[in-house]
Amino acid sequence: MGNNFLLIINPGSTTTKLACFVNDEQILSEEIEHRSEVLDKFTTIFDQLDYRLSLIEEKLTDNNVDNSKFTAIVARGGNMKPVSGGTYEINEEMLSDLKIGVMGQHASNLGAHLAKKLAEKLDIPCFVVDPVVVDELAPVARYSGTPLIQRKSKDHPLNQKAVGRIDAHNEGGTYEEMNYIIAHMGGGISVAAHNHGEIIDVNNALNGDGPFSPERAGGLPVTSVIDLCFSGDYSENELRAVLVGNGGLKAYLGTTDGREVSKLINEGDSHAKEVYQAMAYQISKEIGAMATVLKGQINGILLTGGLAFDDLLIGYISEYCNFLADIRIYPGENEMVALAAGVNRVMNNEEKLKKYSQ
Ligand SMILES: Nc1ncnc2c1ncn2[C@@H]1O[C@H](COP(=O)(O)OP(=O)(O)O)[C@@H](O)[C@H]1O
Numbered sequence: 225m226g227n228n229f230l231l232i233i234n235p236g237s238t239t240t241k242l243a244c245f246v247n248d249e250q251i252l253s254e255e256i257e258h259r260s261e262v263l264d265k266f267t268t269i270f271d272q273l274d275y276r277l278s279l280i281e282e283k284l285t286d287n288n289v290d291n292s293k294f295t296a297i298v299a300r301g302g303n304m305k306p307v308s309g310g311t312y313e314i315n316e317e318m319l320s321d322l323k324i325g326v327m328g329q330h331a332s333n334l335g336a337h338l339a340k341k342l343a344e345k346l347d348i349p350c351f352v353v354d355p356v357v358v359d360e361l362a363p364v365a366r367y368s369g370t371p372l373i374q375r376k377s378k379d380h381p382l383n384q385k386a387v388g389r390i391d392a393h394n395e396g397g398t399y400e401e402m403n404y405i406i407a408h409m410g411g412g413i414s415v416a417a418h419n420h421g422e423i424i425d426v427n428n429a430l431n432g433d434g435p436f437s438p439e440r441a442g443g444l445p446v447t448s449v450i451d452l453c454f455s456g457d458y459s460e461n462e463l464r465a466v467l468v469g470n471g472g473l474k475a476y477l478g479t480t481d482g483r484e485v486s487k488l489i490n491e492g493d494s495h496a497k498e499v500y501q502a503m504a505y506q507i508s509k510e511i512g513a514m515a516t517v518l519k520g521q522i523n524g525i526l527l528t529g530g531l532a533f534d535d536l537l538i539g540y541i542s543e544y545c546n547f548l549a550d551i552r553i554y555p556g557e558n559e560m561v562a563l564a565a566g567v568n569r570v571m572n573n574e575e576k577l578k579k580y581s582q
C-alpha cells in the first residue's frame with residue numbers, strides 16, 4: 225500500500241491551522257493567528273475564504289511543500305446538517321449547506337470549501353471528519369423548555385473525543401469505558417458530558433449557550449435579549465456580533481487573546497482579573513452541571529484548547545471544581561491528529577467512508 229500524504233486544514237474562530245502528515249506521522253504544523261481587527265473587516269465568514277486560502281498557500285510555499293505529492297486533503301467540518309461521527313467525502317450538497325450555514329455561521333464552515341478549492345487544483349479527493357455538528361445528545365438534553373426551540377449539539381467533538389481517547393489510554397482503559405467531563409476552551413468554549421463514548425449533553429458553543437468565551441457572550445438572560453432586539457438601537461447583524469465575534473473577553477477587554485489578558489492581570493489590572501475570573505466561574509458552573517448529567521460517575525475532568533495553556537485560568541477553575549473529580553490538563557488541541565487519523569482509517573479500509581446527503 226502506498227503512503228497517504230495528507231494536507232490538513234482547520235479553520236477556527238481565531239486561527240487557521242494547517243499540517244502535513246505522511247500516514248499518521250506529522251511532518252509539518254503551522255498556526256496562522258487572525259487578530260480580531262483583521263477578521264472584523266469581513267462582513268460574513270464566507271468573505272474570509274480567499275483571504276484564508278491565500279495564507280494557507282503562502283505557508284505551504286514558505287515551507288517548500290511540494291503540493292503535487294498530496295494524495296488527499298482533510299478539513300475540519302462545519303455547520304452542515306447534524307450527522308453521526310465519521311469521515312465524509314466533501315460533495316456539492318455539503319458545500320452548499322456550509323455556504324448557506326444551515327446550522328449557523330462559523331469559521332469551520334470554510335474548511336470543506338478551502339479543501340475543495342485546493343483538491344480541485346490537484347485532482348485529489350477531499351474529506352471532513354467528525355464535524356462540529358456531530359449529534360449524540362440524550363433525548364432529555366434536547367428539550368429547551370418550549371417546543372418552538374430544540375437544543376442542538378454544536379461543539380468541538382473532534383478535539384473532545386481525541387482528548388478523551390488519549391486520557392483513557394493514559395488511565396489504562398478505553399474512551400468507551402469512561403465517563404468524562406471535557407471542557408474545550410478556545411475562541412469558543414464547549415463543556416460536555418461524555419457517557420461511555422457519547423456526548424450526551426453539551427452547551428451549544430455557537431448559539432448563545434454556556435459560558436462566555438474569548439469571542440462569545442454565551443448564555444444570556446433571554447428577556448433582556450428580546451428587549452435589545454426590539455430596542456431599535458441595533459441591526460440584526462450587530463446583535464448577532466454581540467453574541468458571537470464581539471462578545472465575551474472581546475466585549476469586556478477588547479481582545480480575544482488569553483495571553484494578553486493574563487499579561488494585563490500580571491501587570492495589576494484588577495478589571496481584567498475580575499473578567500477572567502468570571503469566565504472561569506461560568507466554565508466551572510457548566511462543569512458542575514455536567515457532573516449532575518453524569519450522576520456523579522466521573523472518571524476525570526479534562527481541560528483542553530488554547531486557553532488550557534494558561535495556568536492562571538486553570539487555577540481558577542480548579543479551585544471551584546477539584547472536589548468533583550481529578551482534573552487533567554491537555555493544552556492545545558488534537559484536532560489535526562484526529563483529522564488525519566479519520567482519513568487514514570478510511571484509506572486503510574479500517575472504516576467505511578460516509579456519504580453526506582439528507
Ligand atoms: N499560552 C496561552 N495562554 C493563554 N491563552 C492562550 C495561550 N495560547 C493560546 N491561548 C488562547 O487560546 C485561544 C485559542 O484557542 P484555540 O483552541 O486555538 O481556539 P480556536 O481553534 O477557536 O481558534 C485564544 O484565546 C488564545 O489567545
Ligand SMILES: CCCC(=O)OP(=O)(O)O
Nearest residue numbers: 236237356379410411412
Ligand atoms: C461551532 C462550535 C465550534 C467552535 O466554537 O470552534 P472554535 O472554538 O474554533 O471557534
